[in-house]
Amino acid sequence: MQLNQRAYGLVQPILASPSEINAEVSPLACGAHVLDLGVKSGLGGLEAGRQLAEICLSGLASVDFVPGEFPGTRTAVQVRTDRPRLACLASQYAGWQIKGEKFFGMGSGPMRIKAAKEPVIHEMSLIDDSPLAVGVLETSQLPDDAVCEKIAADCQVPAAQLFLLAARTASIAGHVQVVARSVETCLHKLHELHFDLSTIESGYGIAPLPPIAADDVVGIGRTNDAILYGASVTLWVRESTDKLREVGAKLPSNTSSMYGQPFEKILRDAKFDFYQIDPLLFSPAEVCLVSLLDGQTTIVGERNDAVLATSFGQG
Numbered sequence: 085m086q087l088n089q090r091a092y093g094l095v096q097p098i099l100a101s102p103s104e105i106n107a108e109v110s111p112l113a114c115g116a117h118v119l120d121l122g123v124k125s126g127l128g129g130l131e132a133g134r135q136l137a138e139i140c141l142s143g144l145a146s147v148d149f150v151p152g153e154f155p156g157t158r159t160a161v162q163v164r165t166d167r168p169r170l171a172c173l174a175s176q177y178a179g180w181q182i183k184g185e186k187f188f189g190m191g192s193g194p195m196r197i198k199a200a201k202e203p204v205i206h207e208m209s210l211i212d213d214s215p216l217a218v219g220v221l222e223t224s225q226l227p228d229d230a231v232c233e234k235i236a237a238d239c240q241v242p243a244a245q246l247f248l249l250a251a252r253t254a255s256i257a258g259h260v261q262v263v264a265r266s267v268e269t270c271l272h273k274l275h276e277l278h279f280d281l282s283t284i285e286s287g288y289g290i291a292p293l294p295p296i297a298a299d300d301v302v303g304i305g306r307t308n309d310a311i312l313y314g315a316s317v318t319l320w321v322r323e324s325t326d327k328l329r330e331v332g333a334k335l336p337s338n339t340s341s342m343y344g345q346p347f348e349k350i351l352r353d354a355k356f357d358f359y360q361i362d363p364l365l366f367s368p369a370e371v372c373l374v375s376l377l378d379g380q381t382t383i384v385g386e387r388n389d390a391v392l393a394t395s396f397g398q399g
Contacts, residue, residue, distance in 0.1 A: 085170075085210070085211070085212055086212055086213065086214040087142040087144075087170065087174065087175055087194035087197060087212055087214070088142075088194045088195065088197070088198060088212055088214035088216055088217050088218050089214040089216070090142045090143045090144070090194070091139050091142045091143060091175070091193060091194050091218035092214075092216055092218050092247060093143065094135065094138060094139045094143050095119070095139060095218055095247050095249070098119060098135065098249075099117065099119070099247075102119065105121070105128075105129065105131045105132040105135060106121075106126075106127055106128055106129050106131075106132055107119050107120060107121045107127060107128065107132055108120045108124065108127055110226055112228070112229050112232055112243075113229050114229040114232055114233050114236075114243040114244075115242070115243045115244030116227075116229070116232035116233070116235075116236060116243045116244065116246040116247075116248065117244075117246065117247045117248065118226055118227060118232065118248050118250065119247070119248070119249045119250065120226060120250055120251075121133070121136050121249055121250065121251045121255075121257045122250075122251030122252055122255030122256065122257035122258050123223065123224065123225065123226050123250050123251060123252050123255070127255070127257075128251055128255050128256055128257035128258070129256050129257060130149065130256060130257075130260065132251070132256070132257040132260075133251070133256055133257035133258070133259065133260025133261050133264075134147050134148070134149070134260060134264075136220060136249055136251060136257050136260070136261045137161075137163075137176075137260060137261045137264035139193065139218065139220060139249060140175065140176045140192050140193050140220045140261060140264075141163075141165065141171045141172070141175055141176045141264075142170070142171060142174075142175040142176075142193070142194045144165055144167040144170055144171035144175070145163055145164060145165035145167070145168075145171045145172075145176075145267070146163070146164050146165070147161065147162070147163055147260075147264050148161075148162045149161060149162070149293070150162045150290065152290065152292055152293075154292035154314055154389070154392060154396075155389050155392045155393035155396050155398045155399075156294070156295055156392070156393065156396035156397060156398040157292050157293055157294060157295060157396065159292070159293045160290050160291060160292050160293060161260060161263040161264050161266075161290070161291055161292075161293050162288075162289070162290045163264050163266055163267050163287070163288070163289045163290075164286075164287070164288045164289075165267060165286065165287050165288075166285065166286045168267060168271055168281075168284050168285075168286065168287035168319070169208070169271065169281045169282065169284060171267075172265075172267055172268035172271045172272075172287070173204055173208065173268070173271055173272065173275060173281065174194070174196075174197060174205070174208060174210055175192070175193055175194045175196070175197075176192055176193070176265060176268045177192060177196070177204070177268055177272060178190040178191065178192040178222065178265075179191075179192070179196060179202045179204065180192070180195075180196050180199065180201055180202065182221065182227075182231065182235060184227065184228065184230055184231040184234070185230065186225070187223070187225060187227055187228065187231045188223065189221040189222060189223030189225075189227070189250070190221070190222040190223070191219050191220070191221055191235075192219065192220045192222070193218055193219040193220040193249075194212060194214075194217075194218055194219075195217040195218055195219035195235070195239050195246075196219070197210045197211070197212040198212050198214070198217050198238075198239040198240060198241065199217075199235075199238040199239050201238065204275065215241065215245060216241055216245040216246070216247065217235075217236070217239035217241045217245065217246050217247070218247045218248075218249075219235065219246075219247070219248050219249070220248075220249050220250075220251075220261065221248055221249070221250040221251075222250075222251065222252070222253060222258060222261070222262070223250055223251075223252060224252045224253075224254075224300055226250055227248060227250070229243075232246055232248065235248070252300055252303075253297070253300045253303035253304050253307065254296065254297050254298065254299050254300045254302070254303040255296070255303075256296055258303065258307075259293060259294060259296055259297075259303060259306070259307055260293065262307035262308075262310075262311075263291045263292070263293055263294070263307055263310045263311070264291075265311060266289030266290065266291045266311055266315040266316075266317050266368055267287040267288070267289040267317055267319075269311050269315070269317075269366050269367050269368055270287070270289070270317040270319065270335070270367060270368050270371055271284070271287070272366065272367075273335055273364065273366065273367035274331065274335070276363060276364065277331055277334055277335070279331050280323075283321050283322040283323050284319050284320070284321050284322075285320045285321065285322060285376060286319070286320040287317065287318070287319050287320075288317070288318045288319075289315060289316065289317040289318070289368065290315065290316055291310045291311055291314050291315035291316075291368075292310045292314045292392065292396075293310070294306035294307060294309070294310050294395070294396050295396055295397060301348060301351070301352075302348060304347070304348070304351065305346055305347045305348025305349075305351065305395060306347075306348075306395050306396060308347035308366075309346055309347050309348075309391060309392060309395040309396075310392075311337075311366075311367075311368055311369070312337040312343070312347060312365065312366070312367070312368075312369060312391075313337070313369050313387065313388040313389075313391045313392050313395070314369055314387055314388075314392050315368035315369050315370070316368065316369065316370040316371075316372070316387070317368040317370070317371050317372070318371075318372040318373075318374065319371070319372070319373055319374065320374045320376055321373055321374065321375060321376060322376045322377060323375060323376075323377060324375060324377050324378060325375045325377075325378050325380040325382060328373040328375055328382045329382050331373075332371065332373055332382045332384040333384065334364075335367060335371050335373075335384055335385070336367055336368060336369060336370060336371055336384050336385025336386075337365055337366070337367045337368065337369055337385065338369070338385055338386065338388075339364065339367075340362045340364050340365035340367075341362060342361065342362045342365045343365060344388075344391065345391070346391055346394055346395040347395070348395070350365075368385065369385050369386060369387050369388060370383070370384070370385040370386055370387055371383070371384050371385055
């Protein structure tokens with residue numbers, strides 16, 4: 085398995101012509117390749133966000149924009165994949181906190197497999213022998229040489245073989261890549277519920293693209309609310325309806341005790357400590373589970389337009 089090599093195939097066109105998607109390459113002395121898709125004001129956009137999301141998924145999923153009727157927006161982000169376990173948990177999940185002297189970013193993408201810092205990577209017995217590493221950073225600043233050299237060392241590749249794409253949350257591309265995580269949040273919740281992810285054949289998700297926030301905190305709130313209160317995910321699963329009904333009862337975001345408030349408020353109440361937030365909150369608003377064994381469908385959860393309206397500045 086070489087997910088980093090797959091992702092690199094999607095990065096190459098951006099490196100060759102960054103202006104095509106309003107991106108900018110930031111050269112570093114260490115040789116690492118840093119692409120700015122929305123850290124600096126004015127960079128990035130819808131296509132940058134779409135490509136950023138697909139790179140984050142190692143090219144194992146398609147990301148598109150579709151019409152949607154939501155409070156404050158008429159645009160939604162759609163994701164579809166026939167390799168949900170690898171695309172979403174092995175690659176897209178933002179499970180790596182990357183810190184430097186004056187840097188912080190959430191790392192996602194297939195570089196996580198090479199770094200192997202997260203329990204989920206070990207649990208899935210993942211190994212990637214690609215000679216390079218590709219990652220996505222949700223950050224308000226570009227990484228410097230020291231940060232890139234540390235990431236490269238963790239991924240066991242030369243700095244010149246490290247390719248990082250960065251966007252802040254308060255950017256169009258940043259909003260898109262987070263909202264494109266509808267299926268990923270569903271799979272991660274199922275993983276937390278100890279469900280056998282190998283039985284999931286395909287996944288489809290849709291979530292509203294919020295109005296672009298003026299700052300990162302508001303952006304984090306809105307993009308999370310898009311998933312928690314507005315996302316609808318369908319999974320096709322080789323499991324009985326009885327088993328799907330059992331796990332489905334615990335699956336949507338409304339099963340969490342913290343459900344019902346805009347995420348920005350939840351985050352501020354937790355003093356910006358994500359570890360104080362119920363991990364079971366992070367799941368889609370609505371989930372449709374289709375049994376491939378008996379042909380029945382289980383639908384759980386519901387969209388919450390009232391919270392979306394408040395979060396998106398319409399309430």
